Amino acid sequence: MNDLPLLGAHDMARFAARGFLRMDAVVPPDINAQFLREMGDIAPPEPGRKLRRTYGEMLANAGVPEVGAGVPLARTYPAGSAMARLLALPVVAGAIRSLVGDDPVFDHHFLHVTFPPAYHAAGGGENVSQHTHQDSTIDPRQAFDLQIMYYPHDVTRDMGGTRFIPGTHLRKVSEAALGRYQNVRGQQHMVCEAGTLLFLHSGIWHGGGVNLSDRTRTMFKVRINPGSSQVAKFDLSTLERPTGQRPIFYLKGPQPLSVEQILMTPEPWFEDDTGRLEFVNRVKFWRYLTGDAGYDADYWLTRLENLATA
Numbered sequence: 001m002n003d004l005p006l007l008g009a010h011d012m013a014r015f016a017a018r019g020f021l022r023m024d025a026v027v028p029p030d031i032n033a034q035f036l037r038e039m040g041d042i043a044p045p046e047p048g049r050k051l052r053r054t055y056g057e058m059l060a061n062a063g064v065p066e067v068g069a070g071v072p073l074a075r076t077y078p079a080g081s082a083m084a085r086l087l088a089l090p091v092v093a094g095a096i097r098s099l100v101g102d103d104p105v106f107d108h109h110f111l112h113v114t115f116p117p118a119y120h121a122a123g124g125g126e127n128v129s130q131h132t133h134q135d136s137t138i139d140p141r142q143a144f145d146l147q148i149m150y151y152p153h154d155v156t157r158d159m160g161g162t163r164f165i166p167g168t169h170l171r172k173v174s175e176a177a178l179g180r181y182q183n184v185r186g187q188q189h190m191v192c193e194a195g196t197l198l199f200l201h202s203g204i205w206h207g208g209g210v211n212l213s214d215r216t217r218t219m220f221k222v223r224i225n226p227g228s229s230q231v232a233k234f235d236l237s238t239l240e241r242p243t244g245q246r247p248i249f250y251l252k253g254p255q256p257l258s259v260e261q262i263l264m265t266p267e268p269w270f271e272d273d274t275g276r277l278e279f280v281n282r283v284k285f286w287r288y289l290t291g292d293a294g295y296d297a298d299y300w301l302t303r304l305e306n307l308a309t310a
């Protein structure tokens with residue numbers, strides 16, 4: 001466990017600021033191929049055959065175990081299965097430990113398949129993208145669940161890869177209220193090689209894109225709960241120890257890369273006023289992740305917590 005390659009401070013700060021980390025093509029081809037074999041074949045489109053039926057049969061026959069929520073993640077997948085092998089990869093296990101701590105707990109998983117137009121035409125349905133949403137209900141915790149999205153094959157732009165909006169994870173909203181937002185400045189779409197993993201904060205706004213290609217798109221999602229403290233689980237040796245607050249607003253040149261620089265980098269959708277609330281939320285989140293209750297970046301919380309009176 002101690003030999004795992006943990007996330008460094010800068011990667012952890014990126015996750016704190018943006019709500020995701022992406023690891024391209026880190027799952028070896030043999031695991032990707034095994035996973036797709038275990039999922040099985042998908043019936044071709046047939047006139048009059050409803051897509052719900054095709055999807056239901058696929059889920060029933062796929063090699064995904066039925067697992068109750070609350071099971072230790074280490075006991076979720078059979079030994080030797082593609083998912084067990086994937087989760088045992090050092091780079092994956094190290095990221096999970098860095099983000100949710102020791103002894104993570106399985107919440108749920110799901111096999112997401114986005115079908116091309118031929119299936120919708122055959123079944124008489126409409127081929128549309130999934131609405132933008134946060135998963136589950138309003139979650140007021142500062143602690144967070146981790147969602148891993150696994151792409152076992154190449155995803156092209158026309159296959160409608162997952163879209164997500166960086167930096168939205170600290171906005172507490174109702175899931176259904178997000179459905180009206182379909183295109184937000186700075187949103188990203190997953191176009192990737194086989195074996196790519198997307199580690200998401202459970203609060204990030206996201207949705208599945210519409211598949212306009214001629215083949216199905218498969219993505220497997222696993223949601224993980226922390227089983228113990230999430231505080232200071234990344235590689236603390238990479239954490240800079242600033243001696244004071246850096247200059248703000250009036251700057252004579254670019255600032256060096258640092259945790260503060262990462263946390264204070266805005267997203268394209270930030271407004272000049274309410275965007276500052278996101279900076280405050282990021283500082284609070286970094287305090288949680290590090291266990292440093294006195295930490296501040298660019299004086300945001302210090303000025304708010306100043307109890308001095310005239």
